[in-house]
Structure formats: C-alpha cells, structure tokens
Amino acid sequence: MNRKKCPLAGAKPGMKLASSIIKEHGQVILAEGTVLTATFIEKLKLINMESVDIVEDAGAEAPAPLSSVETFAAVYDDTLQVIENCFSTMRYFKEVPLIQMKELVDTSINLMTDATGVFSYLQVIRKQDDYTFRHSLNVAVISGILGKWVGLAGEELKDLIFAGLLHDIGKTQIPLEVLNKPAKLTQEEMNIMKGHPLEGYKMLLGEPGTNKDILYGVLQHHEKIDGTGYPWGINGEQIHPFAKIIAIADIYDAMTSDRVYHLKQTPFEVIAEIKQETFGKLDPAICVTFLRNILDYFIGTKVLLSDGEEAEIIYQGHNTYPTVYTRDGRFIDLQINRDISIVSLI
Numbered sequence: 001m002n003r004k005k006c007p008l009a010g011a012k013p014g015m016k017l018a019s020s021i022i023k024e025h026g027q028v029i030l031a032e033g034t035v036l037t038a039t040f041i042e043k044l045k046l047i048n049m050e051s052v053d054i055v056e057d058a059g060a061e062a063p064a065p066l067s068s069v070e071t072f073a074a075v076y077d078d079t080l081q082v083i084e085n086c087f088s089t090m091r092y093f094k095e096v097p098l099i100q101m102k103e104l105v106d107t108s109i110n111l112m113t114d115a116t117g118v119f120s121y122l123q124v125i126r127k128q129d130d131y132t133f134r135h136s137l138n139v140a141v142i143s144g145i146l147g148k149w150v151g152l153a154g155e156e157l158k159d160l161i162f163a164g165l166l167h168d169i170g171k172t173q174i175p176l177e178v179l180n181k182p183a184k185l186t187q188e189e190m191n192i193m194k195g196h197p198l199e200g201y202k203m204l205l206g207e208p209g210t211n212k213d214i215l216y217g218v219l220q221h222h223e224k225i226d227g228t229g230y231p232w233g234i235n236g237e238q239i240h241p242f243a244k245i246i247a248i249a250d251i252y253d254a255m256t257s258d259r260v261y262h263l264k265q266t267p268f269e270v271i272a273e274i275k276q277e278t279f280g281k282l283d284p285a286i287c288v289t290f291l292r293n294i295l296d297y298f299i300g301t302k303v304l305l306s307d308g309e310e311a312e313i314i315y316q317g318h319n320t321y322p323t324v325y326t327r328d329g330r331f332i333d334l335q336i337n338r339d340i341s342i343v344s345l346i
C-alpha cells in the first residue's frame, strides 16, 4: 500500500486513511481504512489535525473490508456519532441533513453491509444507550444485507439502505418525555408514537435526493401484510417491498437489543419468535429468505450454552436451533435437547 501525508486543507471526501487517527489517550477517532467524508474532514479540522496519512489513488481503490470486530466497531462508532448529530439537527432545527446522511450510506454503511462477520459484530458491540441512533444504523445495515439476499444491487440497494437509515426520523418530532418514557404509554401517547412513519414521510416529501421508493419505505415500515399495521392498515400487495424489508430488519434489531423494558434475546430466540409469532404479518417470501440466510450465517460462531459450556455452531439445516460442538467434544442438537440453550454469542 502506498501512503502519503496529506495536509488536512487538501483532504477530500473519498480519500482513504492509511493509518488510524488516535487521540492522546489511545481512543481511535477514525480507523485505518476509513473513507473520508466531508463530515469527517470537518471534525478533524475541529480537533486541529494538520495532516492525515492517506492511501495513494484511494479514489480508484475499493475500501479495505471490515474484517475484525475492532475495525467494524471503529467505523460503526464514527458513523453513530454523525447520525446522532443529524438527529439533533432534525429535532432542534426541523431540518433533515440529507446530504450528510446519504454520504454515510455511500461510504461507511455500505462498507458495513459487506463485512463478513456483521451479524456477530452487531451483537457483540450492542449497548443500551443511544437506542434510536443505534437502531437506525442497525436497521440500515440489516436492510442492506437482506436487500442483497433478495437480489437488489446498485443504486436501488443504496436507496433501500438510505430508507432504512431514515425509517424512524419521524421520532425526532415526538416529545422526548414520550419517546423515552420508561413506563407503559397511555393511549394518547401511543397514538403520538404511531404517528412517526407519517411524520418521517412528511419530513422527506419533496426533498432533493429522495424518491418514491425511499418515501414508501419510511411511510409503510409498520404496515403488516394482514392489514393490522399502521398508519393506514393496508395489506400485503399494497405495501412497498422496501417497507417489507425494513419491517423485518426493524423487528430483528429491536428484539436483539437490550432495552429498558426487555433484555436482549440471542439471534436464535429472535429467529424462533419471528418464525412462530410474526409469520403472517411479514412478507413470507422475504421472511423465508431472511431466516434461511441468517441461520446459515451463524455456522462457525462460538457461543455460550446455558450449562456453562462453550461451543461452536456446526450445523443448522432448516432447524430453528442449531447443532453445536462443545469444547469437551460433545455434539448437541439443540433442536432436540431443548433443556440446553444458547445464552450468548462469544
């Protein structure tokens, strides 16, 4: 890899960092391999960076894949920071920073959807704070992966990721005391919450850089194919495919997250629940694609079992629960041995 020092004044979006930018106390600000965006460059100016090491001809070279949880987490945290700023702008200035958010889709989020270990990484780096921002980022990433699994590519796939990132922006118009209320919502508060898809749609309507697909992905992400969703209660054929994909990503991420009112579930518990309870409300073809691929995805993953043993997932088949191989050399089919379960990913 050829590297050169570039004065920050000459740094341009699209250039790739040849070495990580690290604060004095060791915190990685931007990881090696990060593709610079205008926002990142602005931030580096704010902390008085004078120059950065960049990969020569980075514009022609594909960004380095995120092949470890550390590189993934570094890009994830930077992206999350930008999303948090964007959400603040929307809440307090009533303005959608669409260019900045689209830039995230084209650079870091797109890169995250290509990371081989992405579902495990998302699980390992989960935290309880900043839920709305994390959820928006996770739904964008998971929608992108599911979009690829159903055959989307190119600009259409990027639009889907963008819609995933924007799906809950209507929540920025909900009073914080309702949005963050730890107790059960009143009927009136519930109605306010349920207004967020329409609010998000209105915020995006007519904005440059959006289109019908993105708008419908946002507006319809809580609709259900049996007509029991909101805001309109429309049924299967009337729901846009983007909204159907985002709905699955939304449910998967919400259920695997640690929230004030429920503890996070392992992906396997969530998969079982999606299979048993939510089937019929989600698009069956997209749901089958999601379940089949995500089950295969976890083969080779190390897990902790409820009997305290560490094991590796070695076979999934069409089962909800996999077969594992324990460190002490036992094969356990968790579909049959239901008294043992997976407690967490390692």
Ligand SMILES: [Fe+2]
Residues within 6 Å of the ligand: 167, 168, 196, 221, 222
């Ligand atoms: Fe939502």
